Amino acid sequence: xxxxxLSAEGVTKTYRVGKREIPVLRGVDFEMQPGEMxxxxxxxxxxxxxxLHVLGLLDPxxxxxxxxxxxxxxxxxxxxxxxxxxxEIGFVFQFxxxxxELTALQNVKLGTMMDQGPLAWLGERKQHDQDARxxxxxxxxxxxxxxxxxxxxxxxxxxxxxxxxxxxxxRVILADEPTGNLDSSTSESVLELLFEINRESNIAxxxxxxxxxxxxxxxxxxxxxxxxIDA
Amino acid sequence: MATRAFSWFLALRYLLSRWVxxxxxxxxxxxxxxxxxxxxxxxxxISGIEDNTKSGSPDLLxxxxxxxxxxxxxxxxxxxxxxxxxxxxxxxxxxxxFPIGRGLRKIAATDxxxxxxxxxxxxxxxxxDTEAELETSDLSLWxxxxxxxxxxxxxxxxxxxxxxxxxxxRAARAQARPFDRTELLRVPPGVLVSRDRARSSRxxxxxxxxxxxxxxxxxxxxxxxxxxxxxxxVLTGKFESGHRVVDHTMAIVDIEQVRTLLGHDASDPxxxxxxxxxxxxxxPGADLKTVARRLEKALGNDVxxxxxxxxxxxxxxxxxxxxxRMMKLILFAVGLVAAFLIYATMHMMVTQKVKDIGILSAxxxxxxxxxxxxxxCGVTVGVLGCVLGATIGCLxxxxxxxxxxxxxxxxxxxxVNVFRGMFGLPDTVLSxxxxxxxxxxxxxxxxxxxxxSQVTIGAFAVTIFAAWLPARRAARFEPVRALGYE
Ligand SMILES: Nc1ncnc2c1ncn2[C@@H]1O[C@H](COP(=O)(O)OP(=O)(O)OP(=O)(O)O)[C@@H](O)[C@H]1O
Ligand SMILES: [Mg+2]
Numbered sequence: 001x002x003x004x005x006l007s008a009e010g011v012t013k014t015y016r017v018g019k020r021e022i023p024v025l026r027g028v029d030f031e032m033q034p035g036e037m038x039x040x041x042x043x044x045x046x047x048x049x050x051x052l053h054v055l056g057l058l059d060p061x062x063x064x065x066x067x068x069x070x071x072x073x074x075x076x077x078x079x080x081x082x083x084x085x086x087x088e089i090g091f092v093f094q095f096x097x098x099x100x101e102l103t104a105l106q107n108v109k110l111g112t113m114m115d116q117g118p119l120a121w122l123g124e125r126k127q128h129d130q131d132a133r134x135x136x137x138x139x140x141x142x143x144x145x146x147x148x149x150x151x152x153x154x155x156x157x158x159x160x161x162x163x164x165x166x167x168x169x170x171r172v173i174l175a176d177e178p179t180g181n182l183d184s185s186t187s188e189s190v191l192e193l194l195f196e197i198n199r200e201s202n203i204a205x206x207x208x209x210x211x212x213x214x215x216x217x218x219x220x221x222x223x224x225x226x227x228x229i230d231a
Numbered sequence: 232m233a234t235r236a237f238s239w240f241l242a243l244r245y246l247l248s249r250w251v252x253x254x255x256x257x258x259x260x261x262x263x264x265x266x267x268x269x270x271x272x273x274x275x276x277i278s279g280i281e282d283n284t285k286s287g288s289p290d291l292l293x294x295x296x297x298x299x300x301x302x303x304x305x306x307x308x309x310x311x312x313x314x315x316x317x318x319x320x321x322x323x324x325x326x327x328x329f330p331i332g333r334g335l336r337k338i339a340a341t342d343x344x345x346x347x348x349x350x351x352x353x354x355x356x357x358x359x360d361t362e363a364e365l366e367t368s369d370l371s372l373w374x375x376x377x378x379x380x381x382x383x384x385x386x387x388x389x390x391x392x393x394x395x396x397x398x399x400x401r402a403a404r405a406q407a408r409p410f411d412r413t414e415l416l417r418v419p420p421g422v423l424v425s426r427d428r429a430r431s432s433r434x435x436x437x438x439x440x441x442x443x444x445x446x447x448x449x450x451x452x453x454x455x456x457x458x459x460x461x462x463x464x465v466l467t468g469k470f471e472s473g474h475r476v477v478d479h480t481m482a483i484v485d486i487e488q489v490r491t492l493l494g495h496d497a498s499d500p501x502x503x504x505x506x507x508x509x510x511x512x513x514x515p516g517a518d519l520k521t522v523a524r525r526l527e528k529a530l531g532n533d534v535x536x537x538x539x540x541x542x543x544x545x546x547x548x549x550x551x552x553x554x555x556r557m558m559k560l561i562l563f564a565v566g567l568v569a570a571f572l573i574y575a576t577m578h579m580m581v582t583q584k585v586k587d588i589g590i591l592s593a594x595x596x597x598x599x600x601x602x603x604x605x606x607x608c609g610v611t612v613g614v615l616g617c618v619l620g621a622t623i624g625c626l627x628x629x630x631x632x633x634x635x636x637x638x639x640x641x642x643x644x645x646x647v648n649v650f651r652g653m654f655g656l657p658d659t660v661l662s663x664x665x666x667x668x669x670x671x672x673x674x675x676x677x678x679x680x681x682x683x684s685q686v687t688i689g690a691f692a693v694t695i696f697a698a699w700l701p702a703r704r705a706a707r708f709e710p711v712r713a714l715g716y717e
Contacts (some may be wrong), residue, residue: 047235053711056593058593058710058711058714059709059710059711063597076315078597078598079597082592082595082597082600083595083597084595085593085594085595086594086596087595087596089595091593093593093714097586097589097590097714098590099241099587099590099592101244101245101248102244106240106244110237110240110241110594111594112236112592113235113236113240114235114237114239115235116235116236116594117233117234117236118234118235118236118239118240120236121236122370124235126555127464138649164594168595174657205559208313208715
């Protein structure tokens, strides 16, 4: 086995609502290998989204730590975490989360603007444009470049979101029920796309799902129950 | 403050998709515009008023003299000052007059109410030594200010007693004989009043005026006695100084006439050349205050006050400047409203965009990057508003007169009159500045570059602050909560 690319060590997450403490994660140990396709299963409210946010450095763990490769990253200062999130991690959400004012192409291109100053970005804008177009091409949206999100179907929106997650060449993609809002045939084609990308690249996927059948097609299944992973 | 490309890109997209931001920009532009134009017009008026005031007042005035002070006792000391160019004695005395041979007169609705309801009018006789006064104050301008066509009653050199006295002084000099001031007493007693006064009193040149007054006769110091003064003068001309107080209260006569009224007839050997004030013209470029204080010292501090033209008109000028300050304060409030507008639109935008803030975090935006998106939006709105307001404000101020002349009193009036015609209403002229109301032929404006830059930079600073608050709020959202925000 190679070294894990992303791992959680004794991660706990406790929310406080008023005086009440709600322990959601109670000590999660978890590793992902490069290029691996992992399914994360668990009942609704089990804490799957919470774990995904902690792993993606969007939310700090209450205790424990998150490692990226061999570096402890959950305790890095905000701007460093932002940079790592941009370079190494892509998110795909159930509700797409595209920016409504931007066209499909602009939504994807936005992913190339996180790290560069405006002038530097303009200097390379041809390259960025090509990359974004190529990715939209890859997800099958060559004809939809200038459509805004409200002019796209659910499946098309999710494809834009996938292209956006890929544009900065991340090594991990965290997908939170990416097909949870789609009908079964659209789901199937979106999933097929994800599996293809996984096969073609060395990107590791963590796929949150309720679908046992889908989970079975992944390299590995982890289950979250009572705030811990039970293998 | 290194910014990232996405902050600029998104700011631009947000702005272009939200026309409400034009409102914020318009608000800022309007406030800046108003601050520039109103202050330019006000400053124009102030400088006009100050010019008139200055023209109506000597550079320096020696005043608060004791009764029965002689000019001789002051002259040498004042002339000794290196910055004094010319001096002229003045003698003021209060009086009433009424036109002889005129019964009750009707007052037109446009006339100011007469100062006395009994047919008498109040004046302050200003006795001047014409020759000296011409060197010292703007007297010749006051006389020239009456246009030739003003009821055909321009001051005629020959019938002006003051001119006659100058002629006699010059004749004496030409013959190299000492000028005998008693000659002046043989000149018919003439009086000049301002054009406005002549108009409101309905008097014209040639009108005889009975002048009545009283004075305290101190010839017997043990029991000073009140004496009645009464003399007939002839209105021989009019003047216009532009200084309201001078124009409304003064009647100019020869100083010897006033001296005679006060018991110092030049033909009487015991008489002295009494004065109540001394007007002084100072070398151009000299600091008036310094000269004034120096003269006070030279004359002895308890002998006289020496006032600069500003000090002579302090209360009046203070009021005018105070009005400008009030105006600025009111307009500043307009600026605050514009800032609130920007704050409100930016706050609303942040509220609409909470989910985007979460998305941006997930994509790898730092908090600063998120903050910059909204800051750039607000600053762009502010900069555009300020630049637009300042540009239009300066142009409006500079061309206000033309705008008024050709657009408001021209085209716009024509348009309005078309509608009036349709409804059978009388024609009228629209004007933001009816010239007949101010007796000025142009709307005076002064565009002060310091004020323009102060306003623009100030408005800019305020809008940055108004944009910074919502931007800071945007940066404080927890990304995960922002993502779940509906
Ligand atoms: N900000 C919060 N404050 C308090 N409690 C929270 C907060 N966010 C999540 N929770 C709680 O944490 C628990 C786990 O939530 P999470 O969204 O991770 O579940 P999930 O496994 O993704 O469920 P689902 O399958 O329905 O998406 C839930 O009980 C939820 O109520
Ligand atoms: Mg969830």
